[in-house]
Amino acid sequence: MATRNKDIQQKTEELITVEESKAPAQQPLAIPTDNPVAYPLELPQGEARLRTPAVGQRARRPDGRLHGLGQTQYIDDITFPHMLHAKILRSKYPHARIVSIDTSEAEKMPGVMATLTGAEIPENSFGPTYQDQPVLAYPIARHCGDGVAAVAATSEQLATEALEKIKVEYEPLPAVFDPLEALEKDSPKVHGGDTNIYTSKVIKKGDVEKALKESEHVFHRQFRTQMVEHVPLEPHASIASWDGNGRVTLWTSLGRITLGREDLSRTLKMPQSKIRLIGTVVGGNFGGKNEITTEPVLALLSKKSRRPVKLVFTRGDEFISSTIRHPFVMDYTTGVNNDGKILARKIRLVLDGGSYCSWTGTTIGKGSILAPGPYDIENVLVEAFAVYTNKTTTGAMRGFGAPQVCFAYESQMDDIAHKLGLDPLEIRLRNGFSENSLSPTSQTLQSVALKESLAQAAERFGWKENQA
């Protein structure tokens, strides 16, 4: 086992040794025919799971062994008699009016059991903040990942072939892709109206303009970040099964089943008591599986076909039609004194908000609050705008805007330290939050451990010993 991470390699080897010594002496059992994995039935627990008190124990995860043995059932592993497979046709254009959709040729194919378009969905909209996103786009498609029609067939191959038989007539509309262009007055408007700005946030403390004028040094720089995908090992996946009592059960990779049921109840216009969501073991979420995607489509395809219907995204579906991380354009202006004390920070954030709101409300909120960094700054102004573009929907992703603003505020901290001839550790210790510091929203902070983390990290790294 070759890994450049010596720590992990050593730990892994130790674990393997422990594991072997504790394995029961009896012959491993073999699972019949279809599963060639042999394993001891007695679980080598490790002492930590058996000890009290429980908190603080390095207790092993019971699911880890099942993952290792390949026994965890992800949705792709689950199958039902007569189950169908669904595929979704995506928009041909980043912005277009759908004039007509003709599914009749697809329906004539033997093995195609049902089709669905946006017009057939009882309430064709969803979203955690604004319900601005259609389950299947109709009559406007706002990015190339928008689904426009779905098919359920007896095999994945057949469903894929049937998509080619669906005739969609589009009327392409002008599109906008750059968030700064989207801010301009005469830019194409993704959701109509007179602006693409759909949410904004202000954090204002003290008098930033006055403090900038009084500062001995003022630093300015613009930073930009890119669009990235969560890339979970398991893509989005669901199975829907509508039973004879009119109750629908969904097995789903969704990370929020309580709210998923509310969204399904709303889009399907049926009571929550008639909907059951089973959250299966999720093969990675990282924020990307926090809202419904195909669940209402599968429920309706199951209702129409009277069979269970499964859909597992391909990697391509995952990239183009699931949510991704917001690109940020960030202007940072910071006023400091000769001793490195920060007096003021003025920040403007423009979030590329993609085609629909999704979790942008949370991203702009956390991004704005966190943007000045973990520093005692008396004068702060953050102005943030999220704008629609005809690109992939931006949503929740590990950190909700924090990695973007951290890249900006920490790069600028080093710029300041460099210019003033200060050690990067020193400037952070001079300005960093302590117990009872006031946050940019004037909240009194408690259990603050910033300087402790700086001190321990510097110690472990040998920061002071290795001065250049």
Next chain:
Amino acid sequence: MKKRGRGMACMWYPIGFTVAANPSAATVKVNTDGTATLLTGTVETGQGALTVLGQIAAETLGLATDDVHVVSGDTDVTPMDTGAIASRTTYVTGNAIVRAAEKAREILFESTAPLLNVKPDQLEARDKQIQVLGFPSKSISIADAVQHSESIVGNPAIGSATYNPPTVEMDPETGQGKPFNTYVYATQIADIEVDDETGEVEILKIVAVHDCGTPINPMLVEGQIQGGISMGVGFALQEEILFEEGRQINPNLTNYIMPTSLDMPELDVGLVDNYDPTGPFGAKGAGEPTAVPTAAAIMNAIHDAVGVRITTLPATAERVLGAIMEKQELEQAAG
């Protein structure tokens, strides 16, 4: 030539939703053999949350991790939960579990106090016993306590509770308010090499020290930090969705480059000793913040190594080389 550089970045990150209510509910039932069942509406998304939640229930009941079976993720069976989002599971769902398990424990205290000839508030649950505070030799096993409470007293040890972090709304004009109940803090330091002829960045080592309050399971927190750093490395150096006229041109893992185990540097992970009185046994959270400071630390290390400030992510070899060449041209022009 390869140039060595080092860079640090610190960060802060909140636990739970921004002002908005994000409650969790939980139900805990203690069985007659002294094991227990926890019902939670959250789901396991690979982070080990269910193990941590089981440990929290076990701690409250004085049991071991292995004594608690966790049932999750079924709207027909499990109570309401806002879900695996916003680094909230350990803190918010954990707080609901403590409160639910305390209710079940209280039933056991009330049923067994007469057997031990003390008042219920003189009892504690510890090491699989209900025992008298300050006189632990006077005790009854939790299994016996549950049997007595369920079969003799007729009061099964079961508790349900909810938790929602208290916040204060933000002023719409100034944003002033208390959007979260608690935050975590961290510092990461990167040791890297930059090839100044190709622009390629190699990360040699990352030191990561995080605050999560009490680590309920230190091994799982370390795992979160290691995974978070790998996402940070991809964000810093490699990953980017590319578009042409609104259409993604690299929606596949051949052309969208992510870090693999071979791209990961040596990691040195540490936890700060901290305790948040508002969290379950002092815990806060560890999910998202682990991915936050990595890219910033790497960019500062690039600046330290070759003197260029990367202002647009990712810092691909082309972008770093472009910045180095631009700097050289400026220096030559200046003579």
